[in-house]
Amino acid sequence: MRFSLFTLTALTVGLLASFSNARSDNELEARDIEYFLEQREMLDALSTRELIEELSVRLDRRYSHTCGKCGKYFKSSAMYDNHVCKP
Secondary structure (H helix, E strand, O other): OOOOHHHHHHHHHHHHHHHHHHHOOOOOOHHHHHHHHHHHHHHHOOOHHHHHHHHHHHHHHHOOEEOOOOOOEEOOHHHHHHOOOOO
């Protein structure tokens, strides 16, 4: 039985395509897509100003320092490093 080069190529491509589709693992499932769409709708309700304000507050909170002994609050790490607790 003789096969032409075109037939062998077509069969190989077909087999590889079906194998790759059978082995593919979709990372996003339907519930994930719905979750992202819900998050997008929630963000659409907020204005740009509100988003920037919230992000600024969170960033300030991340880089703020509070003394464990006296409870004094410092906005910069330099002020925190130079702080000496007075009992």
